[in-house]
Amino acid sequence: MYFVDRSVAVIKPRAPFLEWLxxxxxxxxxxxxxxxxxxxxxxxxxxxxxxxxxxSYIDDIYDQLFRMELASWYEDEALWPAERSLKTFWEWFDVEIHSTLIDSVEGDLRNYPAGEV
Incomplete structure (x- = not known):
């Protein structure tokens, strides 16, 4: 096991996301x-x-995260809510931020663009 030079965030839907869904x-x-x-x-x-x-980092990338979460359910953007501001993001999602990441798997990590796994 070894420490990885990254932090992590867990994006958790809240009630407004479920209501939209x-x-x-x-x-x-x-x-x-x-x-x-x-x-x-x-x-x-x-x-x-x-x-x-x-x-602050989440604030900077909130639009990508919001779009990714919506697209994971419906790719048709016409079905997405029109209001996707930073304020709305924080109303729709809880975000847990953790500073320690440990890799317990031997071998190299592989990188894939989001949505291409």
Whole structure:
């Protein structure tokens, strides 16, 4: 095991995200907020020493994160909410920021562009 020179953020949907998801026409999923939050997106971020640096980084990339979360359910942007401001992002998602990342797997990491796994 070894330390990785990154921090991590866990992006967890909140009730407004679930409300949007349930309001999408033709949506036949029956999800609870608990089920949505049980397997969340985790992103690697630059290493930081002050948690506020992590929050600032999320603020800088919130639009990409918001779009990624919406696209993970519906690629048709016409179904997405029109309001996707930074304020809305923080209302729709909790973000847990962690400063320590340890790789427990032997071997090199492989990089894939988002959405191409």
């Amino acid at each position: 349930n309001a999408v026409p033709g949506n036949d999923t029956d999800l609870s907020l608990d089920s949505l939050r049980s397997d969340c997106t985790v992103i690697l971020m630059p290493e930081f020493t002050d948690p506020e640096e992590g929050v």
